Amino acid sequence: MKKTHALQIVCVSVVISGYALPGVAQDKNAARDLAASCFTCHGTNGNSVGNVPPSIAGRDRAELVQMLQDFKTGKRPATIMHQQAKGYTDEQLAAIAGYFAAQKPAPVRVPSKAGS
């Protein structure tokens, strides 16, 4: 377990150092902030309510990278992901995949009932 975790950290830091916008200083939260745009549909940190669209927390990094690339090139059919993956650079997609791969699948939190 520990070894896997350490490997993930290595992967993530490699990915992050590969991601940089022109003229912007290195930001240790860059991958998190990019991935946050996916939370809206895939849930906070990739843990999706009801698993629709699917949870992506803790998924294999290479698998996620491949999937995002396949959406981007149109190889993998989709209702919406093929349009969204095209909005990111390859480096950004890799950073996003690295972030979600490093997350632990967790029980979802849902809003409380009104008046509670």
Added chain:
Amino acid sequence: MTIDRREFLKWISASAGIAALPACETTGAGGAGSARVVVIGGGFGGATAAKYVKLWAPDIDVVLVERSDRFISCPLSNLVLAGNTTMQEITMGYDALRSRGVRIIRDEAEAIDAEKRQVRLARGDVLNYDRLIVSPGIDFLDTIPGLRSPQARERVLHAWKAGEQTVALRKQLEAMPDGGVFVMHVPVAPYRCPPGPYERVCQVADYFKRAKPRSKILVLDANPDVVSKPGLFKAEWNGPYKGMIDYKPNSELEDVDAKGMAIKLTFDSVKGDVLNVIPPHRAADIAQKTGLITANERWCGLDWTTGESVTVKGIHVLGDATLAAPAMPKSASMANQHGKFCAAAVIALIKGQPVTPPVIMNTCYSFVSRTGAMHVTSIHQYDVAQKTLVPVKGAGGVSDKSSELEGTFAWGWARNIWADTLA
């Protein structure tokens, strides 16, 4: 709420004739303890910002000021009009957000003193802040003389803020006799939720088809064409709802006659059994009072790297109240994304860390029936030369056509954005 220790100390020092220390970004509002971020407005923008400042920087004190004890989602509220979902389904509480460690004060922000970095609440309490996030939503412009009286506003509804008006419009539609005419007016863009009016047309048509098949819908649009997903909406109107909907573009509203139940256009007057007029709107009152409105007396200009106001330092503005970057819609999805990038920027600014310009994504679904939906999506990357967020060319787009599969994703979207915002 009682005055907390920080404010008490500050007032003691002030009354003792000692100048209060200016709020320091690293040591917190008023001096001792952690930094404080105050958020005004618990909608999609503000609640998300409050959640993520706390999640990503637990040491920061986060206070959310919200006047309601419940959150009612505008997305999916059109389904309530058709009886395709219930108010209960789109109404949520703030306890899950509270359990994240966000302090929630049920009150209304009455005034902001940007120099002293203080927010005064309607009940008289004063909150100090290091950084303030204002996510106030919209208020309506007073441009329709016939809607100035409360009686007129009760008769001719907007239902453009989900809640009582949603329920009231549903009741009007239920009370309307079969063979009646529902007339809707759409204001000139930009307005909250570009596809919203046209989704509403589909939902009302879905209800009429089922319950009042002889009824008609007249859409008076001040815009030259359907503002969002025109091809897709027209495919519905000429498909499953053929013969039910009359769409009239370039229909500028002059006035409303609530007694005579008529909408007056420049050259015409149109009667209906149920009128639904969405008045033009602007950033809500607190933004206006604070001098945050910078464009056309309606919207708040901001720095799209941090969300900070271009006029008032230390104040960040989110959501529908903002002067949109190019091709950026006023949507729940955008407000939720504003909340996250702003939270990241506010934390970085407080901690003296670098701020990376954001990449944000819009995803909006429109329901065209009880179960069918279609989407529009766009990705916005920061352009250093233009100093704003711009949509990525060749990315984003709309559905090929509405489908039940996308209806399932639309519900998934709703449940996830609610959780990402409120839990």
